[in-house]
Amino acid sequence: MSVLGAVSFAEDWWIxxxxxxxxxxxxxxxxxxxxxxxxxLLGRFQARYGPNRVGPYxxxxxxxxxxxxxxxxxxxxxxxxxxxxxxxxxxxxAAAVATLAVIPFGDRGTWGDSFGLYGIDVSIGxxxxxxxxxxxxxxxVLGGWASGSKYSFLGSMRSAAQLISYxxxxxxxLLGVAMQAGSLSIVEIVxxxxxxxxxxxxxxxxxxFTVAGFAExxxxxxxxxxxxxxxxxxxxxxxxxxxxxxxxxxxxxxVIVISGVATAVFLGxxxxxxxxxxxxxxxxxxxxxxxxxxxWIRATxxxxxxxxxxxxxxxxxxxLATLNILITAIVLVAF
Amino acid sequence: MTQRWxxxxxxxxxxxxGPEPGGLGGAYRTFAATLRxxxxxxxxxxxxxxxIEYPEEKTPVYPRxxxxxxxxxxxxxxxxxxxxxxLCAAACPADCIRVVAAENTPDNQVSAGERYAAVYxxxxxxxxxxxxxxxxxPFDAITMGNDFELADYERSDLIFTKEMLxxxxxxRTPLRREGE
Numbered sequence: 001m002s003v004l005g006a007v008s009f010a011e012d013w014w015i016x017x018x019x020x021x022x023x024x025x026x027x028x029x030x031x032x033x034x035x036x037x038x039x040x041l042l043g044r045f046q047a048r049y050g051p052n053r054v055g056p057y058x059x060x061x062x063x064x065x066x067x068x069x070x071x072x073x074x075x076x077x078x079x080x081x082x083x084x085x086x087x088x089x090x091x092x093x094a095a096a097v098a099t100l101a102v103i104p105f106g107d108r109g110t111w112g113d114s115f116g117l118y119g120i121d122v123s124i125g126x127x128x129x130x131x132x133x134x135x136x137x138x139x140x141v142l143g144g145w146a147s148g149s150k151y152s153f154l155g156s157m158r159s160a161a162q163l164i165s166y167x168x169x170x171x172x173x174l175l176g177v178a179m180q181a182g183s184l185s186i187v188e189i190v191x192x193x194x195x196x197x198x199x200x201x202x203x204x205x206x207x208x209f210t211v212a213g214f215a216e217x218x219x220x221x222x223x224x225x226x227x228x229x230x231x232x233x234x235x236x237x238x239x240x241x242x243x244x245x246x247x248x249x250x251x252x253x254x255v256i257v258i259s260g261v262a263t264a265v266f267l268g269x270x271x272x273x274x275x276x277x278x279x280x281x282x283x284x285x286x287x288x289x290x291x292x293x294x295x296w297i298r299a300t301x302x303x304x305x306x307x308x309x310x311x312x313x314x315x316x317x318x319x320l321a322t323l324n325i326l327i328t329a330i331v332l333v334a335f
Numbered sequence: 336m337t338q339r340w341x342x343x344x345x346x347x348x349x350x351x352x353g354p355e356p357g358g359l360g361g362a363y364r365t366f367a368a369t370l371r372x373x374x375x376x377x378x379x380x381x382x383x384x385x386x387i388e389y390p391e392e393k394t395p396v397y398p399r400x401x402x403x404x405x406x407x408x409x410x411x412x413x414x415x416x417x418x419x420x421x422l423c424a425a426a427c428p429a430d431c432i433r434v435v436a437a438e439n440t441p442d443n444q445v446s447a448g449e450r451y452a453a454v455y456x457x458x459x460x461x462x463x464x465x466x467x468x469x470x471x472x473p474f475d476a477i478t479m480g481n482d483f484e485l486a487d488y489e490r491s492d493l494i495f496t497k498e499m500l501x502x503x504x505x506x507r508t509p510l511r512r513e514g515e
Contacts, residue, residue, distance in 0.1 A: 045376045048386045300372040316362070 016120070023100055023119055031252045032062030038295050045299035072241035079148030080238065088143030089239070089246035095135040096253035102128050103260035104187050106270050106279040117270075117280055118187060125186035126174050129261055130167065133216055136254060137163040140218070140225055143247070144235030155234020158306070159225035162215055165313030166222075170212035172321035176205040176328040177265050186261070190269030197268035204324045206266045208317050213258040215313070217251060219294060221301040224309060259290035395511040401464045401479040402508065404457055406500040409447060415501070416476035417455060418448035426471035431461035448474075455497035459485055481508045 011019075036051070036059065043050025051058035076082050101119030108116035122128055137159055144156025178184050180201065181192035189198075199206045215222040226234035236247050263269060263286040270279030304312065354360060387394055396402070407416045419436030435454035445451035466479050482504045487493055 044384065045379050047379045047382055048384045049388075052388075296373060296376065300376045301369065 011116070020101070020119060024097060027097070027100055027253060027256060030256065031249055032066065034252055034255070034291060035062050035065070037291075038298075041292065041295045042299050045296070066245065069242050069245040074241050074243060075238075077148050077238050081146040081148065084142055084146035085238070086243070088139050088146060089243045089250070090139075091142065092136055092139035092250040093246045093253070095132045095139060096250040096257065099129055099132040099136075099257045100253065100260070102186050103257065104190055104264055104269060105283045107187065107191070107276075116187070121185055121187040123183070123185045125189075126178060126184045126265075129186075129257070130171060133170075133254075133257075134163060134167060136250060139250070140235045140247075143239065144225075147235070147238035149238050151232045151237040152235050154231045155225045155227075155237070158227075158231075159218060159235060162218070162222065162224060162309065162313075165310060166212045166215040166317070169208055169313060169317035169321050170216055172318070172325055173205045173208035173212060174265060175321075176202050176324050179325070179328055179332060186264050190264050190271070193268045193271055197266065197271070199266040199268075202266065202324070202328070204320060205328075206262075208321050208324065209262060209266065211312075212317060213262065214294070214297065215309075217254040217258055217294075219251070219255065220298040221303050222309065223303060224306060227303055229303075255291060255294055256287065259287040259294070262290050263287050393509050395509040396481050396483070397511050398481075400481050400483075400508075401466045403459070403480045403482040403485060403504060404462075404468070404495070404500055405478055405480045405504075406455065406497060407476055407478065408501065412447070414444065415446040415451060416474045417452045417472075418446050418474060418476070419450045419452040419455075420473065422471045422473065423468035423477055426467040428465060428467065429461045429463045431458040432456070432468060433458075452497060455500065457495045457500065459493040459495055460490055480504065481510065483508060 039061070040050040040058070049058075051061040054060040054064045076085060102122060102125045104116070104118035104121070106117030108121075140159040141156040144152040144154075144159070147153075177189060177198050180198065181189040183189060183192070192198075214220075218225050224234075226236060228234075231237070236244050239247060260283075263283055267286045267290075268282075269286075270276075270283050272278065272282035274282075354364065408414060409416060419434055421434040421436065424430075424432040424434050433454060433456045434452050436450045437453035439445060439449060439451055464479070469478050477500075485493070
């Protein structure tokens with residue numbers, strides 16, 4: 001139990017393995033669906049159909065995509081470092097999947113007293129999320145550098161700069177919530193939203209988290225690391241086949257993770273009308289809504305220029321997040 | 336910013352400038368513009384897609400659309416209108432028409448004139464669909480049809496013979512109605 005000393009509650013080992021397998025399988029099944037949802041919705045946002053040729057209503061499109069990626073060959077440029085190029089997608093997807101562990105779908109006792117509906121409830125849940133979020137960017141930097149290509153290198157440099165600028169803002173935006181809840185454990189933060197969701201008292205924090213979260217996942221309008229109009233495909237220019245697929249998948253898992261964290265930290269997690277056993281449904285619904293918002297933003301906003309990205313991160317989000325923390329602290333101490 | 340606006344002089348164009356970026360006003364305008372953009376894209380969701388699903392659904396063409404050529408016959412006698420004069424071949428800028436003429440005999444009366452086209456070939460892979468052949472023809476024997484789906488697997492299949500040009504095309508292209 002010494003390793004799990006930081007954990008307030010831990011199940012039997014076999015339940016933990018079962019849970020991790022279940023979460024992994026569930027998310028892996030959901031990723032292609034989100035892929036399809038994104039392409040379909042993006043199409044409708046632009047007054048076109050989106051994929052509708054493979055299978056009824058184009059439902060088999062993700063399967064076709066994955067099959068295509070699986071059957072493609074890997075090519076390694078002469079200037080690349082092959083083994084580093086090979087492990088970069090592994091790190092990327094491992095970091096993304098590891099973050100899933102702290103996303104709570106329900107409390108302990110929602111569906112049974114012997115287990116909680118989350119991977120693990122660590123007392124430093126938010127720090128854990130940051131740690132693995134940064135590791136995901138490390139994979140992009142490594143992959144881009146090891147590719148031995150200028151476009152890849154530019155992309156990875158951009159992702160490093162983006163990580164440094166926005167990790168600060170996203171951390172400070174969550175700090176306000178942590179102060180109000182008095183805990184870094186995500187489960188306890190959700191518990192603290194029993195009466196009111198943190199999106200109301202921490203609205204500024206929520207906005208900052210949303211903007212910085214888009215930057216964290218390197219999604220439009222912050223997709224500078226892979227800005228296809230400027231630097232081909234950034235860090236994954238030299239990648240093909242399922243290695244590219246892994247990066248791609250990691251990006252979508254990151255989207256799920258950010259949606260999950262936003263749901264848990266700001267949108268009240270499993271709290272919602274109806275009996276408590278419906279909690280996981282609420283979590284999934286809220287995450288779904290957040291993912292749709294991700295796609296909506298992607299359909300709307302153009303990519304930021306590089307200097308705009310930097311000035312937004314350092315001159316707008318960081319001061320705002322700091323101000324938000326200051327005000328939260330003053331309010332917490334004064335009242 | 337603080338400069339007063341003066342009416343433009345005679346050799347000056349009037350220039351309208353947007354507000355300076357940055358500052359609180361800039362942040363407000365950016366936020367408002369983002370929301371307007373979100374509303375615009377959301378509006379698209381409610382609309383029908385403008386996509387025309389091509390192989391199943393075709394865009395109708397105008398009646399004067401210049402597509403695949405047709406050779407014509409007289410409706411009453413069934414004789415070919417083409418007399419093998421090669422004016423179309425002479426007018427063709429892409430040089431894709433080949434005509435070999437032969438004499439009509441009483442046993443073998445193919446066209447209404449003295450001679451007929453024994454060979455009439457159009458190489459569709461070279462044709463630029465300019466319609467000069469149609470203009471050059473003194474008997475309206477060749478006209479441009481409306482079919483545009485001419486893709487094939489072999490270059491040699493794109494050389495259309497007289498029989499192919501005389502027969503009605505298998506696939507018909509939808510015609511645009513009046514006012515459409």
